[in-house]
Amino acid sequence: MTEQKRTTIILFSGDYDKAMAAYIIANGAAAYDHEVTIFHTFWGLNALRKDEDVMLPKKKGMMENLFAKMMPRGANKMGLSKMNFAGMGPKMIKDVIKKHNAVPLPQLIEMAQEQDIKLVACTMTMDLLGLQAEELLDGIEYAGVAAYLGDAQDGNVNLFI
DSSP: OOOOOOOEEEOOOOOHHHHHHHHHHHHHHHHHEEEEEEOOOOGGGGGGGGGOOOOOSOOHHHHHHHHHHHSSSSGOOOSSSSSOOOHHHHHHHHHHHTTTTTTOOHHHHHHHHTTTOEEEHHHHHHHTTOOOGGBBBOOOEEEHHHHHHHHHOOOEEEEEE
């Protein structure tokens, strides 16, 4: 009997193209029967944010409100790492993705959830940025760096994006 292959990815970047690459790799690894974890930290948490505004059980402080307003709400609103062109770059790349029948980031995230890829939100970063669980997608996990390291220590592939 062969040992289960494991792939772990730290998604630190909040750039659409980098998040898309992370999810393409994750979905590909899952298709090859890898157990996959994507640990979202800092700006990578934007990929897990819900698109809509959410009623929160507790109020945020001034800094948390500033972060909430400045950070993109959801995967579809993330900018590009290069050639953002004041917001025109993401529209251009989405048109190219559509033209070539490629899968856009929001659908890659859905595919990851369907393939039981473990999507983890970093709780320390959530605290720092004032994000609450209600603002993030349903069906994800919440953990700190120790949980990620537990997954990564037996990983065959460990990536930082």
